[in-house]
Amino acid sequence: MNLGGKTAIITGSSSGIGLGIARAMANAGANVVLNSFTDTDADHALADEISSVSGVQARYIKADMSDGTQCRELIALAGQCDILINNAGIQHVAAVEEFPVEKWNEVLAINLTAAFHTIAAALPLMRGTGWGRIINISSAHGLTASPFKSAYIAAKHGLIGLTKTVALETARNAITVNAICPGYVLTPLVEKQIPDSMKEYAMSRDDVIEKVMLARQPSKEFVTVDEIGGTAVFLASEAAAQITGTTISVDGGWTAI
Ligand code: NAD
Numbered sequence: 001m002n003l004g005g006k007t008a009i010i011t012g013s014s015s016g017i018g019l020g021i022a023r024a025m026a027n028a029g030a031n032v033v034l035n036s037f038t039d040t041d042a043d044h045a046l047a048d049e050i051s052s053v054s055g056v057q058a059r060y061i062k063a064d065m066s067d068g069t070q071c072r073e074l075i076a077l078a079g080q081c082d083i084l085i086n087n088a089g090i091q092h093v094a095a096v097e098e099f100p101v102e103k104w105n106e107v108l109a110i111n112l113t114a115a116f117h118t119i120a121a122a123l124p125l126m127r128g129t130g131w132g133r134i135i136n137i138s139s140a141h142g143l144t145a146s147p148f149k150s151a152y153i154a155a156k157h158g159l160i161g162l163t164k165t166v167a168l169e170t171a172r173n174a175i176t177v178n179a180i181c182p183g184y185v186l187t188p189l190v191e192k193q194i195p196d197s198m199k200e201y202a203m204s205r206d207d208v209i210e211k212v213m214l215a216r217q218p219s220k221e222f223v224t225v226d227e228i229g230g231t232a233v234f235l236a237s238e239a240a241a242q243i244t245g246t247t248i249s250v251d252g253g254w255t256a257i
Contacts, residue, residue, distance in 0.1 A: 003030035003236055007080040011035050011065055011118060012088025012110075014043055016187030017137060020225025021085055021232045026054035028233045033078045035088070037064040066109040071117035081122040082129065083236050086115035086159070087137040089152075091189055093196040096150045104151045111155035112162070119166055123175070132175035133236045136163050137228075140183045140216075140251045148200050160247055167245030176244035178235050183251030184213045186222040219252030 008025040012018045014036035022032045034047050039062040051058040063074035065088040075081055089111045092103040115136055126132025141149060142156035160179050167177040184190060190213070197208045214220050231250055234240055249255050 003028040003083070003233070006030045006082040006236070007033065007078065008083035008085060008236070009033040009035070009075065009078050009081050009118075009122070010085040010087055011063075011071075011074070011114065013085075014038065014046060014060075016189055017182065017185055017225050017228050018085070018087040019046070020229040021087060021137075022058075023050060023054075024226065024229025024233050025083065025085075025236070026050045026056045026058060028236070029054075029056060030083060030236070031057040031080075032059075033074075034058065034060045035063055035065075035074055036060075037062065037066075065114035066106055068113065068117045071114045072121040075118055075121035075125070081125045082131060083133045083135070084118055084122045084126075085135045085137065085232060086118055088114060089137065089189065091149065091152050091193055093148045093193055093200060095148055095200075099150055107151035108155050108158075111152060112158045115159060115162055119162070119177075123166075123170070126170075126175050127173055130174055132170070132173070134163075134166065134170075134175065134177040135232050135235050136160075136177070136179040138163070138179040138181045138247065140181050140249065140254045142179065142181050143247065143249070143255050144216075146216075148197075163247070164245045171244060174241070176235070176240065176242075178240075178243060178245070179247045180228060180231055180235070181247050181249045181251060181255070182228055183217045183223050183249075183254045185225060185228065187225065216254050216257065217252040218254070218257065221252060223250055223252060 047058040047060040063070040163179040
């Protein structure tokens, strides 16, 4: 796969899936822009490391994806955007009657509304070059539900609706728009859910992993960040030029049930 000369912007890429996608894009030859809401030496060191390992240009740009203005500034500061990966996401686990309103708003802002802003800012750049790839990281929870995750599941379903709509608006412009729907990947986001799920389900850590998380993943294995990265690189390739407006599940069979 050769993505040489392309620039990929990956939101929320200082850890987990986003970082895995950034590494995969860089290994395929794309220049990468890493992002998160912090601005630490470690954030910039990650970009330096990717640059030295893959021989591409890698930059870190701070932008808080809960703020629409900063979402649009991220694209403007990057200056070039051939591949946009909307990956930043947070989770909050609570029963709907007890779901804090500020958490609902934050989950919707970062997991859904940020993609609206970045897409709106990136499309003129893609139309300008006559080529583009937008890859939205939804979830198996964009296609199915589980209790106690109302905001996340609403946002991830909404992100698939946004994916389909923008795909139709760009179908004649060599721009594709798709969503990847991962099952459980053992990243910091999932680690953070384990204590809350232990409380909600009154279970031990091992039981939450086995009986709640991987219960619905028939492979009984966590998906890896490399598998998500490889899927993103495929969607960015010419082989995927006619794949648009759809979802690709990488979930060990979860949504086949
Ligand atoms: P993670 O917590 O490891 O990484 C999330 C990234 O987003 C981090 O780099 C974090 O700094 C960044 N981020 C958080 N809030 C931000 C903000 N306001 N502005 C900018 N960046 C912000 O999580 P992950 O598991 O790698 O999740 C990445 C994406 O994959 C999310 O959209 C998540 O919903 C989705 N996903 C994860 C799983 C899973 O099992 N881990 C499954 C399906 C979908």
